[in-house]
Amino acid sequence: MAKKTVWTDNRFWQRSAAWVTGFAAMLLIWLTFDTSGQIAIGNDADLKNGVTKRVPGPTVINYKITYEMDAKRGHEIPVIGAKEKFFGRDDYSEEEAGKLLHLGKLGSQAKNCMDCHTLLGNGAYYAPDLTKAWLDPAWGPTGSMQAMTGKNTKEEAMAEFLQFPSKYPTHARMMPNLGITAEEAKGLVAFLKHMSSIDTNGFPRNFGKIQGALNGK
Amino acid sequence: MASNHLKWESKQLATWYFTFAAIIFGAQLLFGLVAAIQYVMPGFLFEIVDFSIARILHINALVVWMVFAMIGSVYWLLPDETGIETVGIKIGKLLFWVFAAAIVVVVLVYLLVQVGPADETTIWFITEGREYIEAPRWADIGIVVVVLGFIGNLYATGMKGKPTGIVTVLMADMLAFAGIYLAGMFFTDNITVDQFWWWWVIHLWVEATWEVFVGAIAAYGLIKMIGAHRQVVEMWLWIEVAMLFGSGILGMGHHYFWIGTPEYWWEIGALFSALEPLPLVAMFIHVLYDWGKQQGAAHERGEEGSVITNKPAFTWFVLQAFGNFLGAGVWGFFHTLPQVNLYTHGTQFTSAHGHLAFFGAYATILIGMMYVAIQGSNGIKVLKHTASSVAAVWMITGGVVGMTVSLTIAGYVDVIVTRAQMGATWAGYFDGHSGMWMAQAMDWRLIMGTVTFLGFLFLIKDFLSTGKNAVHTR
Ligand code: HEM
Numbered sequence: 226m227a228k229k230t231v232w233t234d235n236r237f238w239q240r241s242a243a244w245v246t247g248f249a250a251m252l253l254i255w256l257t258f259d260t261s262g263q264i265a266i267g268n269d270a271d272l273k274n275g276v277t278k279r280v281p282g283p284t285v286i287n288y289k290i291t292y293e294m295d296a297k298r299g300h301e302i303p304v305i306g307a308k309e310k311f312f313g314r315d316d317y318s319e320e321e322a323g324k325l326l327h328l329g330k331l332g333s334q335a336k337n338c339m340d341c342h343t344l345l346g347n348g349a350y351y352a353p354d355l356t357k358a359w360l361d362p363a364w365g366p367t368g369s370m371q372a373m374t375g376k377n378t379k380e381e382a383m384a385e386f387l388q389f390p391s392k393y394p395t396h397a398r399m400m401p402n403l404g405i406t407a408e409e410a411k412g413l414v415a416f417l418k419h420m421s422s423i424d425t426n427g428f429p430r431n432f433g434k435i436q437g438a439l440n441g442k
Numbered sequence: 443m444a445s446n447h448l449k450w451e452s453k454q455l456a457t458w459y460f461t462f463a464a465i466i467f468g469a470q471l472l473f474g475l476v477a478a479i480q481y482v483m484p485g486f487l488f489e490i491v492d493f494s495i496a497r498i499l500h501i502n503a504l505v506v507w508m509v510f511a512m513i514g515s516v517y518w519l520l521p522d523e524t525g526i527e528t529v530g531i532k533i534g535k536l537l538f539w540v541f542a543a544a545i546v547v548v549v550l551v552y553l554l555v556q557v558g559p560a561d562e563t564t565i566w567f568i569t570e571g572r573e574y575i576e577a578p579r580w581a582d583i584g585i586v587v588v589v590l591g592f593i594g595n596l597y598a599t600g601m602k603g604k605p606t607g608i609v610t611v612l613m614a615d616m617l618a619f620a621g622i623y624l625a626g627m628f629f630t631d632n633i634t635v636d637q638f639w640w641w642w643v644i645h646l647w648v649e650a651t652w653e654v655f656v657g658a659i660a661a662y663g664l665i666k667m668i669g670a671h672r673q674v675v676e677m678w679l680w681i682e683v684a685m686l687f688g689s690g691i692l693g694m695g696h697h698y699f700w701i702g703t704p705e706y707w708w709e710i711g712a713l714f715s716a717l718e719p720l721p722l723v724a725m726f727i728h729v730l731y732d733w734g735k736q737q738g739a740a741h742e743r744g745e746e747g748s749v750i751t752n753k754p755a756f757t758w759f760v761l762q763a764f765g766n767f768l769g770a771g772v773w774g775f776f777h778t779l780p781q782v783n784l785y786t787h788g789t790q791f792t793s794a795h796g797h798l799a800f801f802g803a804y805a806t807i808l809i810g811m812m813y814v815a816i817q818g819s820n821g822i823k824v825l826k827h828t829a830s831s832v833a834a835v836w837m838i839t840g841g842v843v844g845m846t847v848s849l850t851i852a853g854y855v856d857v858i859v860t861r862a863q864m865g866a867t868w869a870g871y872f873d874g875h876s877g878m879w880m881a882q883a884m885d886w887r888l889i890m891g892t893v894t895f896l897g898f899l900f901l902i903k904d905f906l907s908t909g910k911n912a913v914h915t916r
């Protein structure tokens with residue numbers, strides 16, 4: 226280098242790299258604190274008092290959940306409505322519901338759900354996204370899955386399918402039997418119901434609103 | 443790989459790491475093929491080796507072979523950079539065997555046990571069920587111990603020997619690389635918190651620490667293979683570090699659009715991740731510019747022929763410059779704005795990007811480092827291409843590009859049909875996935891994946907035979 230200027234001085238760039246990295250890292254840590262507060266799981270009192278949480282408490286399984294357009298935010302958000310029975314009850318205590326959610330979350334990992342499906346849009350692309358699976362019309366009263374499993378409620382239909390998936394194929398691509406027990410299935414359905422109540426900023430868009438008109442079908 | 447020309451134990455250990463990495467690379471491709479066949483023929487190995495298991499093996503093998511090759515690269519370059527033998531090399535060698543044995547056990551459990559009951563024992567001993575880092579907790583702890591040993595080697599050597607800019611960057615980077623892994627080791631019932639920290643591992647690895655790592659490796663390669671000027675190369679390296687960390691750390695926001703995290707990540711993620719391609723452009727220019735400059739200077743001095751002392755390795759390094767820019771920079775930018783990501787999030791498009799980025803940014807340069815090791819192990823002055831090394835370059839690269847194109851088309855179908863047209867339900871998913879466009883794309887992915895695998899066989903053939911080939915200058 227003919228003339229030494231600051232621009233060709235390695236120490237200058239080394240210091241810049243350290244400062245830029247330090248600054249970005251500090252900002253990330255600060256945002257992480259803020260975000261952690263906002264995504265901490267809520268509790269039963271919040272639900273009873275109508276306090277909205279991005280991630281509601283486990284007792285959200287006692288309530289009806291829908292996914293509705295919010296005019297102010299410009300996209301859909303989960304709305305927690307009136308009480309709704311879940312496996313015949315709508316009075317799960319904080320502890321009981323927490324246990325179910327714990328079982329379900331563990332189950333989702335122990336069975337590698339994420340390696341075929343996406344959860345919150347992350348995972349594998351071999352099977353449908355499960356973020357709002359609880360709200361999928363297919364499991365509803367007029368849906369094909371309830372009819373196929375011969376059950377009368379959404380949660381029972383889902384639990385039945387999870388235990389014996391290859392008995393209820395919908396397509397050539399089937400879900401395999403993962404040795405899910407009746408109790409684990411109940412936990413998994415609670416986990417799915419809870420996940421559908423998470424405020425995902427409008428993902429997936431238009432979920433369940435379009436009843437199918439592919440190529441005029 | 444013959445090691446009679448290696449006077450440093452550190453380099454010998456590097457060849458072990460590279461050898462193990464190459465084997466696991468093969469396993470990665472084989473299980474990728476199993477998963478790709480299942481897309482085309484869903485009954486293939488159904489309830490024997492299900493898609494989930496094949497996929498776990500495919501992407502865990504991917505991470506493992508790359509980590510092994512990265513560690514190998516560091517052990518390789520340390521004596522060159524610092525001028526001394528790696529401090530504590532005996533411990534490093536012992537840890538290699540611990541690491542390799544642990545990986546074999548983890549793989550066998552994935553393959554033979556597959557799933558477990560919904561309790562903590564499964565998390566400890568079978569699978570954690572979190573994409574890329576499924577490894578059970580006992581293995582997590584083992585990996586941390588082994589990697590700490592490696593970092594101990596690196597720090598002790600860097601501090602005792604000559605701490606060049608490259609070694610300084612590696613020291614800082616490898617510590618961050620290992621530290622971030624800790625964010626992926628705990629269990630929580632809150633899936634949003636789970637995904638928040640999961641991305642600390644995945645994103646801060648591939649878009650921050652690993653990128654800086656390859657920046658340092660490219661710098662080393664340029665000095666070694668074309669005789670680039672160290673001061674210039676290291677200045678570029680520091681600029682790259684500033685740009686990579688400056689954009690990549692907060693660029694993590696592009697994964698916090700839809701997982702339950704607050705809306706402000708839309709702006710932060712969009713802004714910083716949109717800047718992420720810039721350092722990749724810089725890195726691309728840097729490699730090609732230095733090459734041109736060194737070659738030009740050689741011609742001016744009246745020297746005939748190329749300045750490159752390792753043709754296959756340099757070919758892979760140049761492919762890295764292209765691949766990193768295209769796979770991470772262009773394919774990454776495609777879906778990084780929230781307006782687009784709302785529809786592309788978690789589709790075949792993601793898979794297209796994942797393939798070209800991992801291959802382009804990392805597989806290429808690590809294969810290049812394996813050639814550097816072959817050259818050194820055999821005492822070769824100028825390592826040249828052979829028919830097999832050329833076939834490997836074309837078939838592996840062509841195959842991955844072909845898969846990426848197929849997956850990009852599949853991605854359009856997924857985005858348009860499954861997501862935009864059908865609203866992402868169960869029925870919508872299968873409308874997207876049972877159509878003819880998707881089926882054709884999946885056929886082509888399988889064909890191009892097979893081409894990749896055949897290219898890999900040429901690569902292995904070349905690895906095993908080129909050292910003895912008479913074409914090289916010794
Ligand atoms: C070499 C560097 C990179 C590698 C290896 C890489 C790899 C990946 C992989 C494997 C995924 C999928 C993760 C999953 O399984 O869920 C992903 C997602 C993503 N990447 Fe990258 N990436 C790189 C760089 C970039 C860059 C520079 C950008 C932006 C400019 C980017 C943008 C994205 C986005 C937006 C997603 C989320 C996709 C979704 O929502 O489904 N990536 N990346």
Ligand code: HEM
Binds near residue numbers: 349471474481501794
């Ligand atoms: C023989 C060639 C290959 C085949 C047939 C293949 C096939 C596959 C398949 C079927 C998946 C699952 C995608 C899904 O969930 O829908 C996958 C995922 C993945 N593969 Fe490959 N693959 C091959 C080579 C590679 C290479 C060379 C790399 C990188 C160096 C790679 C990196 C990945 C990554 C990062 C993912 C996860 C993507 C994501 O989550 O978005 N694969 N591959």
Ligand SMILES: [Fe+2]
Binds near residue numbers: 645649693694696697
């Ligand atoms: Fe990222």
